[in-house]
Amino acid sequence: MKQGGSDAAKRAAGEAAAETVEDGDVVGLGTGSTAAHAIRAVGRQVDAGLDVVGVPTSFQSRELAREAGIPLADLDAVRVDLAIDGADEVAGGDLVKGGGAAHAREKIVDASADRFLVVADPTKEAETLSYPVPLEVLPAARTTVADSVRELGGDPDLRRAERKDGPVVTDNGNLVLDCAFGEIADPEALATSLSALPGVVEHGLFVGVADAVYVGSEDGVTVRDL
Numbered sequence: 322m323k324q325g326g327s328d329a330a331k332r333a334a335g336e337a338a339a340e341t342v343e344d345g346d347v348v349g350l351g352t353g354s355t356a357a358h359a360i361r362a363v364g365r366q367v368d369a370g371l372d373v374v375g376v377p378t379s380f381q382s383r384e385l386a387r388e389a390g391i392p393l394a395d396l397d398a399v400r401v402d403l404a405i406d407g408a409d410e411v412a413g414g415d416l417v418k419g420g421g422a423a424h425a426r427e428k429i430v431d432a433s434a435d436r437f438l439v440v441a442d443p444t445k446e447a448e449t450l451s452y453p454v455p456l457e458v459l460p461a462a463r464t465t466v467a468d469s470v471r472e473l474g475g476d477p478d479l480r481r482a483e484r485k486d487g488p489v490v491t492d493n494g495n496l497v498l499d500c501a502f503g504e505i506a507d508p509e510a511l512a513t514s515l516s517a518l519p520g521v522v523e524h525g526l527f528v529g530v531a532d533a534v535y536v537g538s539e540d541g542v543t544v545r546d547l
C-alpha cells in the first residue's frame with residue numbers, strides 16, 4: 322500500500338470522519354492505518370457514552386475495535402448506517418483498496434452502508450487510478466485468473482507474505498494477485514470484467530460506492546461530498 326502519507330494526516334482524516342458518528346449508529350470499521358485512527362476515535366466516543374455497534378472488516382479491525390471497547394456485531398445481524406474506511410488510491414470517487422488484503426469484506430460492509438466515508442491522506446489522491454488492483458482469488462484459480470488478467474492487459478503478481486515463506490493468505494483463506502493495468506481509463510468497465518472471472522472472490526476496485534472523501538493534512542481536513 323502507499324505509505325507516503327504522514328500519520329498526522331491520516332489521524333486528521335480518521336478522527337474527522339469519526340466525529341460524524343451518531344448515537345445509535347451501526348458503524349462499519351475499515352482496515353488499515355487510516356481507518357485505525359477512526360476506530361480509536363469511535364472507541365473514545367464509546368468511553369464517553371456514545372451508544373454504537375461496530376462491524377469489523379477484518380481480523381485486524383476486529384482486534385483494534387475490541388481493544389478500543391467498541392461493541393461488535395456481524396454483518397448478517399445488523400444494517401450498517403455508516404462505514405469509515407481507507408483507500409490505497411482515490412480518483413474522484415473511485416478507489417483502489419486491498420493493500421491490506423481486506424477488500425472483500427470491506428466491500429461487503431462499505432457497499433451495504435447507508436453512507437460510506439473514505440479516509441485518506443493527500444498521497445492517495447490521483448487524477449486517474451493506476452495503483453495495482455488486488456484480486457482475492459480462490460487458491461485453485463490462481464493460474465487461470467492470472468492468465469485472464471494478462472488477456473485483459475494486466476500484469477498479475479502473487480502477493481508474497483512477509484515473515485513467512487509463501488503467499489499472503491487472506492482472512493477468508495484465499496490468495497491475492499496484485500494486478501497492474503497502468504492507467505485505468507474506465508474503472509467501471511474493468512471492474513465488470515474482473516468480477517466476471519471465475520475464481521475471483523473480489524477485486525479492489527470500488528466504483529461508485531463512496532459517499533464522501535475525507536482528506537487529512539497537517540493543517541486540517543478537506544471533505545469532498547460525492
Ligand SMILES: O=C[C@H](O)[C@H](O)[C@H](O)COP(=O)(O)O
Pocket residue numbers: 322323351352353354355356406407408409418419420421422423424427
Ligand atoms: O486491505 C486494506 C484496505 O483496503 C485499506 O483500507 C487500504 O489498504 C488503505 O490502508 P492505509 O490507510 O493503511 O493506507
